[in-house]
Amino acid sequence: MNTATTKLLRNNRCLFLAYDQGFEHGPTDFDDKSVDPAYILSIANDSAAYTGIIFHEGIAQSYYDKAKETVPLIVKLNGKTSLHPDEEPYSPQLCSVDEAVRLGATAIGYTIYIGSSYEGKMMEEFSRIEDEAHTKNLSVILWAYPRGKNVIGKEQDKDVVAYGARIALEMGADFVKVPYTGSIENVQWIVRSAGTTHVIVQGGTKVDEQTILEEATICKKAGVTGMAIGRNIWQSPDPIAISKKLAAIIYED
Amino acid sequence: MNTATTKLLRNNRCLFLAYDQGFEHGPTDFDDKSVDPAYILSIANDSAAYTGIIFHEGIAQSYYDKAKETVPLIVKLNGKTSLHPDEEPYSPQLCSVDEAVRLGATAIGYTIYIGSSYEGKMMEEFSRIEDEAHTKNLSVILWAYPRGKNVIGKEQDKDVVAYGARIALEMGADFVKVPYTGSIENVQWIVRSAGTTHVIVQGGTKVDEQTILEEATICKKAGVTGMAIGRNIWQSPDPIAISKKLAAIIYED
Amino acid sequence: MNTATTKLLRNNRCLFLAYDQGFEHGPTDFDDKSVDPAYILSIANDSAAYTGIIFHEGIAQSYYDKAKETVPLIVKLNGKTSLHPDEEPYSPQLCSVDEAVRLGATAIGYTIYIGSSYEGKMMEEFSRIEDEAHTKNLSVILWAYPRGKNVIGKEQDKDVVAYGARIALEMGADFVKVPYTGSIENVQWIVRSAGTTHVIVQGGTKVDEQTILEEATICKKAGVTGMAIGRNIWQSPDPIAISKKLAAIIYED
Amino acid sequence: MNTATTKLLRNNRCLFLAYDQGFEHGPTDFDDKSVDPAYILSIANDSAAYTGIIFHEGIAQSYYDKAKETVPLIVKLNGKTSLHPDEEPYSPQLCSVDEAVRLGATAIGYTIYIGSSYEGKMMEEFSRIEDEAHTKNLSVILWAYPRGKNVIGKEQDKDVVAYGARIALEMGADFVKVPYTGSIENVQWIVRSAGTTHVIVQGGTKVDEQTILEEATICKKAGVTGMAIGRNIWQSPDPIAISKKLAAIIYED
């Protein structure tokens, strides 16, 4: 395990605060508070619950001060807007590994839409990024999200999600971020398929607090390394409280 | 804020004289006077109203003397003619950052057609240009114009335009040029979505003088940094007078 | 104006002998004499009427002796055969700028099919060629020919041809070669749209001698810099005589 | 024959343990034991039956310790998931030759889908990889698998498979991995078409033990250099036993 990966773990577990939704969904996810990246950083700092925060390049440039922030930076290298809902989506690289290094990143993130007809193009791009990032001592996180007409309706199926997790292992990712698949047994098979690659489960759309805490408990029992959560935190009326509750579940022995 | 960006501001506001229409629309926008780039430069010099002038490479080469001009040069790096009205438009890069530096540019401009199915290709290209331009101490202006069948009829919708402004922030642009969306509240949300990125509103097709001055007043109240105007200036019978009136609105405290 | 451009002018006017038809149309344009590039060179030498001769790379390699020829060489860098009549044509680059330099070229030529759906691809390619050619002290000639379903039937329209001439200015060409549009007024607007870029009119298919001389007269009166003529010369029974008559019209004060 | 190729041979024959199915088919090929790459390595080590083991980059990174493993490593450079069953498949490069060298590889593998409309694209990619791998003293193994509508139903035809084997020779591969074509005569023609290139036959889907041993016997008699087998080993209840039986057939004089 490289030293960058170690920095993203606390008690061998992780919790990432996701804030790439301004790119992926646009400002409609935000209100007057959450539209401001400084507010998100304050949640991370005040809750002390996170081992990583996920930004695109521009947000990191203007809001993340690498000389003083304590939560490690994860720069998401590719992205796609929701303005054109392609049946077979592709997410292009929009930030170089070198720029991520300049911004003070500990890790980079990259999405492959598993099952899309552009899957191979994203795999090619990711394979080069993975090599370069490891050479430059960054940790590598693969977003493995099923998309496209061949997997439609199966985005949370055990076998499809496990395939995505396996790809992460076969391609050398340190972490793989996957959808939640709904039972301890399912999540266990995904963890097993990923081998030495750390599995992290995404939070997804805003649900009630009890639901997200139960998901975290199931994931923990199934052996995942952690979770990456955004809307369920900063759309919450009390982001600090929910952050601390999740941290208690994820990091406990 | 880099020093190039500072050069484009007066009292923390900006007014840009746009003259890329010969490329985007052809000479039909011009009459015997406005077809001549020297005439446009004389408007900028004589009115003293502008903090930037927008040219394509060839016009800058032949008409902008970097040793003697006082209005900063903005070189538009990509462009598309109106000869083939593509449903999903793409605007290719037609000038390098290095050439812009040689021409004496203070900033470069680049258009992303937000919503077009080629959006991702333009984003990729812009992401490389943004890095290179910042490395070479240029300011970076993103033209974020909604286009394509998924946003048709919504080119001036608050949420679509705010999405474009957000993309500019997420990708690290210093300025974002957007369509006018019609009310103080709408423009305010766009400014808020853009965070630390300066919002500038485009002038668009020729309207009567009162209309463009009212738009400027609304934009100013909503908190934009400035405007970029072309046809409403050089198609006017008195370009100097209208330039001075706009400057009075934009730069006043 | 760079020194290479100056070499292509006589009394600030130019006349180019075009011989790229073997590539564009095939040997069917030729008879037993004109199929031989040495014959074409002899017309240029014996008439003393030309300020440039247009060849593709291979012809220049085998027939143009840079140590002894007196008429400046213009190497056409891209080309397209007539074997597959594409509705939306593209003309690929087939010779590098460096190779043109080795061959002793004073200028390079490049075609953009204005209006074609591949227009943007040719513009991108031309923009890189223009930069490189100017860096290496060559003059740059843009062939701006309207093609494609959006301009079909308008290949000689004033506004379409003026748009092509304007693109040449906006992109930094030294010369733009355009179709003949048929009246002094039309050609004047094209010259005005091209600004500091020299306009040269193409000769086109073989017409009777009186017609081509009248065209030359109209072009001269409209303010063009010159003409580029091929078939009307070397398909003529007396190429030397027609060359001298054209030269008299073009170069006279 | 380069020294890397020699390392993959025992008594001028070879037997490779294939484990790229996690990438090509997903974890559905695995059970709780075979999902673990460490288990596969233990089969190779404990049976002493193999002259090579086939992994993708990520598995090699995390499980293959080049300082201590004795079975030579073959890194598969391209791959394709089964999530989108393309009529005309393409398999992109996902690992560089340099990365294979760093991982301690003795050989690289690459698939060309012979007959696919993307065949030419894979051939281009393979031609560059073959040059680079040979320059860096690696052996080169071509997977030549017929795919696509023009060869559907003929994936095991003598002439189609022989064509694939010939391509391997014409392109400079050291080994070619081909489907089993079912008779000594057929396999002999394939071996003859491959000239100096070593032919290895794939094991394919799980069959009963007697069947796979008979195939090995036929292949041996036809003059192949060896086989590459995966599922018929690690889906077997006794992988060590079947490995030793195959080795006895393949390596015997």
Added chain:
Amino acid sequence: MNTATTKLLRNNRCLFLAYDQGFEHGPTDFDDKSVDPAYILSIANDSAAYTGIIFHEGIAQSYYDKAKETVPLIVKLNGKTSLHPDEEPYSPQLCSVDEAVRLGATAIGYTIYIGSSYEGKMMEEFSRIEDEAHTKNLSVILWAYPRGKNVIGKEQDKDVVAYGARIALEMGADFVKVPYTGSIENVQWIVRSAGTTHVIVQGGTKVDEQTILEEATICKKAGVTGMAIGRNIWQSPDPIAISKKLAAIIYED
């Protein structure tokens, strides 16, 4: 004429032994003898009839010993299988010029399918190869074969074949290999269209001995430099005899 071109001539004429059919048609062209490249080399050596032998990279690597062979090597750089009969064919580059140099090549060969909608792509590729090969003192042979729906049925028409020969001249090839067009007059026009480029006629499918000798006689009378023949040699019962008869026709004064 460069020195490499000179090496391919005997009495200013040439005869090439073609053996790229294993790539273009597959082993179905071969029998048990002709499938072996060593047999083909023995024909060249024993007949002393040839000024060049045509191989793909892999065959040259394994069978052509540059330290001892006397017949010059021509490496074919691109190729296409017959497994997918594309209406508009493209033949990708599969060997670099540098690799051809390492193999001891005197010349490289490259096919452009004249008339194919991919013609431009092959021309672009060939233009770069031609420059590089000449820089490295290799001779350059263009295979100019009419293909595609726009020339179907006209693959041996005088004007179409002459156009291909002209392209070879316009692009700087030293030799152009063309189909046989059937009369002295036709072949003469092709030779004239090719200017300083040497015309060589292909042998094509196996015909009876008298026919191929008559074709050679007509070609010789029409002024071609030579022929490139494969199947009519190594599918013949007496390859040495037919080779010598052809040589007598081609090389005689």
